[in-house]
Amino acid sequence: MTPTDTRIPFNKPGLVGNELDYMRQAVEGGHTSTGGPFTERVVDVLSEWHGSQDVLLTTSCTDALEMSAMMLDIEPGDTVIVPSFTFVTSALAFVRAGARLIFADIEMETLGIDPEHVDALMDDSVRAVIAVHYAGIGCDIAGLQAVLEKWPHADLIEDNAQGLFGTYRGQPLGTFGRFSTISFHETKNFICGEGGALVINRPEDVDRPHTLLDKGTNRRSFLLGQVDKYSWVDTGSSFGLSDILAGYLLGQLEERDSILARRRNVFDAYADALAPLAEQGLVSTPAIPSDRTSSYHMFYVLLADRQTRDAALADLKARGVHGTFHYVPLHSSPGGERFSDRSSDCPRTDEVSGRLLRLPFYNDLATEDVERIARLVSGVVA
């Protein structure tokens, strides 16, 4: 096997700093459940970045989405607008809280939810609109805000699973919605195996999520000395992240600058290597609008059609390079049809889903490997 034939995985989660030390310290310190010293340190890092009212660490982004759905106190007849082009749980979390779904299409600049389509879908039943910052690039937030201004009973919620440390017009992604949620799943930029966070942007929302996270009890008020014993007061579940995993996560977050710089290098290397194909109109590559900064979560290309995309996937695979497609449209999935309030057309989602190819992306992916992958893509489309 020559060096250029080495296998390239899609993702390579790894240690970057003090993760193992911190996990050991968490175990030796004796507070391994949620709310321990490493949880506090991670919450400080995330609260400071967002300038938010509070941050709660959860076992997943999905859990954080479920908590934000519970906070809406959904009633029969209520709906939530979600992009069809997203991960299942951006939608499922709201179904579990009792909402029916309305699926919106995406715009082509960022593949984020299309404010024009949202505008056309809005009515009195809508309680929330879910924004996803695909690939870590902010969606059209100003467009969504302009629509939502007309509907004060509908909240913006950001599923920011991919966009931690990205910005929109100078402000962190995750600070525009009533809530935002983050993922620390092994496939994301900052990881702890499985993990997530709920970011709270309004002071009146600080109290209740702690009860929801703590099995429906007012244990936090007890710990703060506000009540002399704690009891069952609300609905909830066991959503808190173990302090062992918070230790792992702190090790990652401390290396934030180097992780972001390395991912940016990978992104830029792909953009350079694929520029000739993009100039010929054979592929299109993600553009970061000038008023946004990316978290550099992934690199994708849009090929001419599904046939070309599938051929490129097969060709990469045959050479040991693990590319992959992405979201299968939710609006036409069995779950989407079952849980939607009404059917809606999402033609761009259908079309993009068929011709999008995600390329290997991880912190230490070498530029030579990026160039080799670009040559393989070029061989298929040229």
Ligand SMILES: *Cc1c(COP(=O)(O)O)cnc(C)c1O
């Ligand atoms: C990864 C991801 C999720 C799910 O995150 P988990 O932490 O695995 O629950 C939800 N939404 C989007 C947009 C994602 O990328």
